[in-house]
């Protein structure tokens with residue numbers, strides 16, 4: 040097909056890493072590009088594609104994203120089917136490359152040639168495919184810029200591991216950090232070596248060859264570190280990737296929320312929340328990956344009950360057996376336990392007054408953007424760093440302190456929840472929360488820092504055709 044015959048301005052193929060916390064932001068980014076006239080094909084792995092539940096609170100949708108698949112070599116079970124994480128990533132690279140090339144060829148021969156691949160930084164190999172086809176390669180970082188900066192310094196050998204205990208870590212664009220503020224793969228050196236290789240080595244292996252480097256954050260949130268990293272690469276902030284209707288209620292057409300690997304208990308959660316007073320509920324969730332041990336579940340559960348406030352707690356099916364005995368029955372007047380919920384709808388509900396969170400980057404950005412104060416209970420990967428920023432830099436919440444065994448005890452949980460919902464510090468935190476909510480909205484509003492960056496990308500893509 041000749042260029043002139045196309046019915047679209049440019050076509051991006053979007054490739055997320057196959058987990059919830061990566062698919063969500065890349066899907067929302069795809070919707071933004073699509074709103075700006077870019078044709079989007081989003082390719083998940085076959086396993087993810089077959090597992091996803093579509094979540095839509097609207098009967099009509101203004102987005103027209105096409106969904107395709109590539110294979111990671113584990114079509115029946117994804118990463119859980121692999122003998123090791125190393126084996127999974129190796130197969131994904133080999134079979135992913137092959138099936139990605141086949142997909143691009145197929146799209147091209149059906150009159151939909153691809154102009155650009157937007158790929159997750161966890162999987163750097165799609166850039167080689169983009170180069171092979173002579174098309175644009177744009178890498179998408181799903182962590183905060185601060186976390187990317189830390190991993191980059193380890194990659195460059197500028198931050199030596201293992202970190203000496205009690206050392207102060209000084210990195211450009213970041214406040215002084217303690218070893219315990221570092222991502223778990225750095226702080227607990229040697230834990231999860233395959234993930235360490237992925238985030239420290241793979242992510243940066245070819246980033247200097249990418250045409251665009253996107254980070255799911257917004258300039259006003261991480262100004263200094265963004266400025267520093269933008270000197271290294273063509274880095275652009277494009278977040279927060281939250282559907283616009285949750286930010287300003289203007290684009291009601293953007294209701295279509297996303298896809299979930301879990302089945303949300305939407306009606307039960309929202310009906311329950313709607314019957315609760317304003318700012319009276321602690322929403323509790325640890326994202327899609329972290330699994331709390333039995334001790335921590337017990338302390339958390341009784342801590343929530345002891346706070347004597349309402350709580351909505353997401354306990355994934357895998358963890359349900361670890362709930363304290365008799366807990367659900369005993370707390371039924373105060374709490375609701377569900378296996379998955381529509382998190383944005385929950386955070387946007389005015390009954391929710393605080394978010395007890397593992398501080399995954401999506402959850403952090405969602406709470407910031409919707410102005411919900413947090414109680415930070417980080418578990419692993421980037422979450423300790425996010426928790427430190429939530430408490431000390433953005434002043435959006437309290438970090439619950441763990442004991443020497445790494446468990447956050449019930450008294451601490453109850454105190455933090457009470458402090459935010461009922462205490463003086465809660466008032467201060469709520470003020471800051473309103474500020475961040477406004478700044479997040481401004482960043483993605485027309486002419487805002489992220490919106491301008493996306494416009495620049497779209498204009499360049501379109502110019503070439």
Ligand code: UDX
Pocket residue numbers: 059060061063181182299324325326327328329353378379380381382383398399400401402403405420421422
């Ligand atoms: C993972 C990492 O843990 C995280 O630290 C990293 O930054 C991204 O990848 P995950 O643990 O799942 O992600 O946490 P998070 O980043 O918070 O993403 C979870 C997503 O699932 C959020 O978008 C949240 O809205 C959604 N969610 C969570 C639901 O829709 N319903 C739920 O009940 C819980």
